[in-house]
Amino acid sequence: MPILECILIEAENGQISLTAxxxxxxxxxxxxxxxxxxxxIAIDAKMFSEMVKKLPDNDxxxxxxxxxxxxxxxxxxxxFRVRGKDGxxxxxxxxxxxxxxxxxxxxxxxxxxxxxxFSIATNENNKIMCGExxxxxxxxxxxxxxxxxxxxxxxxxxxxxxxxxxxxVPGKTLSEISKILTGEADSEVLVYVTNNHILFEFxxxxxxxxxxxxxYFHVEQMLTGDYATKVTINKRKLMSCFDRAxxxxxxxxxxxxxxxxxxxxxxxxxxxxxxxFEEHAVAEKTGKDLTIGFNPRFFMDILKVIDEEDINIYxxxxxxxxxxxxxxxxxxxxxxxxxxxxxx
Amino acid sequence: MPILECILIEAENGQISLTAxxxxxxxxxxxxxxxxxxxxIAIDAKMFSEMVKKLPDNDxxxxxxxxxxxxxxxxxxxxFRVRGKDGxxxxxxxxxxxxxxxxxxxxxxxxxxxxxxFSIATNENNKIMCGExxxxxxxxxxxxxxxxxxxxxxxxxxxxxxxxxxxxVPGKTLSEISKILTGEADSEVLVYVTNNHILFEFxxxxxxxxxxxxxYFHVEQMLTGDYATKVTINKRKLMSCFDRAxxxxxxxxxxxxxxxxxxxxxxxxxxxxxxxFEEHAVAEKTGKDLTIGFNPRFFMDILKVIDEEDINIYxxxxxxxxxxxxxxxxxxxxxxxxxxxxxx
Numbered sequence: 043m044p045i046l047e048c049i050l051i052e053a054e055n056g057q058i059s060l061t062a063x064x065x066x067x068x069x070x071x072x073x074x075x076x077x078x079x080x081x082x083i084a085i086d087a088k089m090f091s092e093m094v095k096k097l098p099d100n101d102x103x104x105x106x107x108x109x110x111x112x113x114x115x116x117x118x119x120x121x122f123r124v125r126g127k128d129g130x131x132x133x134x135x136x137x138x139x140x141x142x143x144x145x146x147x148x149x150x151x152x153x154x155x156x157x158x159x160f161s162i163a164t165n166e167n168n169k170i171m172c173g174e175x176x177x178x179x180x181x182x183x184x185x186x187x188x189x190x191x192x193x194x195x196x197x198x199x200x201x202x203x204x205x206x207x208x209x210x211v212p213g214k215t216l217s218e219i220s221k222i223l224t225g226e227a228d229s230e231v232l233v234y235v236t237n238n239h240i241l242f243e244f245x246x247x248x249x250x251x252x253x254x255x256x257x258y259f260h261v262e263q264m265l266t267g268d269y270a271t272k273v274t275i276n277k278r279k280l281m282s283c284f285d286r287a288x289x290x291x292x293x294x295x296x297x298x299x300x301x302x303x304x305x306x307x308x309x310x311x312x313x314x315x316x317x318x319f320e321e322h323a324v325a326e327k328t329g330k331d332l333t334i335g336f337n338p339r340f341f342m343d344i345l346k347v348i349d350e351e352d353i354n355i356y357x358x359x360x361x362x363x364x365x366x367x368x369x370x371x372x373x374x375x376x377x378x379x380x381x382x383x384x385x386x
Numbered sequence: 387m388p389i390l391e392c393i394l395i396e397a398e399n400g401q402i403s404l405t406a407x408x409x410x411x412x413x414x415x416x417x418x419x420x421x422x423x424x425x426x427i428a429i430d431a432k433m434f435s436e437m438v439k440k441l442p443d444n445d446x447x448x449x450x451x452x453x454x455x456x457x458x459x460x461x462x463x464x465x466f467r468v469r470g471k472d473g474x475x476x477x478x479x480x481x482x483x484x485x486x487x488x489x490x491x492x493x494x495x496x497x498x499x500x501x502x503x504f505s506i507a508t509n510e511n512n513k514i515m516c517g518e519x520x521x522x523x524x525x526x527x528x529x530x531x532x533x534x535x536x537x538x539x540x541x542x543x544x545x546x547x548x549x550x551x552x553x554x555v556p557g558k559t560l561s562e563i564s565k566i567l568t569g570e571a572d573s574e575v576l577v578y579v580t581n582n583h584i585l586f587e588f589x590x591x592x593x594x595x596x597x598x599x600x601x602y603f604h605v606e607q608m609l610t611g612d613y614a615t616k617v618t619i620n621k622r623k624l625m626s627c628f629d630r631a632x633x634x635x636x637x638x639x640x641x642x643x644x645x646x647x648x649x650x651x652x653x654x655x656x657x658x659x660x661x662x663f664e665e666h667a668v669a670e671k672t673g674k675d676l677t678i679g680f681n682p683r684f685f686m687d688i689l690k691v692i693d694e695e696d697i698n699i700y701x702x703x704x705x706x707x708x709x710x711x712x713x714x715x716x717x718x719x720x721x722x723x724x725x726x727x728x729x730x
Contacts, residue, residue, distance in 0.1 A: 089633075089660065096630045120630055124661035286440045286464055289433075316433065317468035 048084035050132040053077040068135040071247040082129030135250045138241045143234040144204035149227035155220040157347040158187045158194040162213040173210040173254040193376040215251035269356035271332045275325040277353045281345045290314040298335035298382045334360045335382035344375045392428035394476040397421040412479040415591040426473030479594045482585045487578040488548035493571035499564040501691040502531045502538040506557040517554040517598040537720040559595035613700035615676045619669040621697045625689045634658040642679035642726045678704045679726035688719045
């Protein structure tokens with residue numbers, strides 16, 4: 043049982059806190075209870091959480107032996123006994139300067155993470171692509187993620203002017219935070235940043251994470267207002283077309299979905315060795331007719347995180363990046379098309 | 387795409403039916419619709435069911451090409467095209483004599499399967515242990531399953547006298563049927579048996595299965611009314627004790643739960659290399675004190691399928707089979723105890 047897989051229980055100074063720390067990311071939360079004798083102990087995190095889940099809904103007594111670190115967890119007539127570890131072996135969370143910060147409500151933070159996290163890179167070859175860029179500029183937070191095939195950009199309005207700074211936050215940290223956040227709109231999260239760390243504080247919980255060092259990609263130069271073809275379409279309708287089309291693709295498969303755009307709307311087509319799919323959908327088109335191919339899963343990922351009823355798709359030609367964005371550019375998704383051969 | 391993995395669609399004689407058949411087990415169901423041109427076609431079952439799930443909630447048109455077996459499945463503006471197979475290659479369900487039979491309502495059948503299926507053997511070394519014995523005796527159906535460690539016996543009262551016969555039904559067949567049954571108490575299932583087959587008929591569906599040949603185990607001689615110790619305990623309470631105890635066992639682990647029975651109730655104890663668990667539970671005891679060990683998962687399996695609030699456990703000694711049964715013996719579960727060393 044390595045100490046990194048433990049939860050530290052601290053019952054000191056009239057406060058009970060639980061802390062986990064894997065050196066990249068640390069989470070600490072304060073819980074209410076009675077301290078009979080102050081002390082600290084580290085317990086295997088997974089085991090401890092399973093125990094707590096299985097206990098009756100009643101007061102729990104935790105007793106640790108100072109010399110052999112044996113821990114008894116008791117609730118009603120049930121007793122668990124496990125071997126813990128010396129709390130002093132545990133690496134405490136780093137202390138963070140609380141100078142630079144912004145606040146955001148839980149709903150917005152949870153939402154903006156979920157709306158961008160899908161387009162970070164999953165392999166660690168490019169460290170920076172595994173994070174998201176958080177840019178504060180006055181009362182605006184802009185969150186950017188990209189993986190070489192697509193870019194996600196979301197803007198969130200903040201309550202106050204918090205100055206101007208930007209940090210690259212690890213995707214893993216953001217996924218974990220998104221799980222813990224209740225997502226309530228009237229509950230605030232305080233976000234402090236230093237050169238190397240970011241700290242999120244909400245409810246009775248503190249999350250501290252290392253930042254990713256380096257310069258983020260300059261995506262601004264890839265964003266353009268120009269387009270040759272614009273399509274406006276019902277999002278739900280388009281999603282169910284894509285859902286049907288992906289039936290004929292397996293994981294390893296790289297078959298594109300081909301979209302034929304004309305005044306009549308759009309025609310989607312996907313051909314794989316399992317079969318072929320075709321569907322016509324009503325859409326509003328301005329500009330030139332166009333035939334363009336996409337990785338259907340990548341397109342779906344974007345559709346899933348847009349809440350609007352109708353979406354706008356802006357295209358230049360079959361090789362240039364396509365943009366899905368709203369009129370105010372509160373969100374911008376860029377997707378690179380794929381080459382295709384026209385099926386018969 | 388082997389023909390055994392296909393669904394046969396038959397649109398003939400004014401009736402549309404879907405049939406699947408893996409030679410052990412076959413299922414056929416009739417659906418309503420319009421036949422434009424009669425015919426039959428076989429389509430990959432998994433693919434077909436995924437397509438149907440993804441289609442809009444509207445009429446579906448299925449069109450098969452007689453010469454190349456290309457199938458078009460259309461709904462609203464969506465078209466799927468897949469390659470099917472000649473319907474004549476498909477092995478039809480065997481025709482079954484409808485002389486010997488009984489009827490049972492869907493609720494009872496689904497219930498009796500779920501209450502016994504967990505104690506069939508999972509490896510195929512002993513074919514007979516992979517089935518369940520269905521015994522009809524007048525207006526009583528008795529279902530028995532066993533795996534060498536435990537025996538499950540359930541009795542169900544039938545509406546009529548259906549004579550006297552017994553058959554060994556494959557566990558796989560019963561699991562599949564249990565999934566299809568809606569479980570409604572006012573919907574009847576007709577069950578026909580021949581020497582080699584069993585046929586279940588309900589709603590618009592027919593399930594035909596081979597039977598397992600051979601003589602089932604004579605469990606009667608293992609059942610006894612004698613006991614030295616009897617414990618009556620709240621089932622839910624005991625289940626949550628077992629649930630907590632199993633926290634310290636991993637799959638491969640064979641640690642027993644040791645139960646100490648005395649006038650004060652029962653004390654459960656489980657020690658593994660992960661930790662130890664102890665709990666006291668109130669219980670009503672008659673007869674001798676006893677310390678006995680069980681495979682906790684096997685005991686849990688039984689507790690899960692008993693609906694009664696309190697259960698009776700009958701034991702002779704720490705080596706003899708233990709019985710869990712109700713006063714009327716509508717159910718009897720036998721569990722063989724395991725040896726154990728007394729922990730400190």
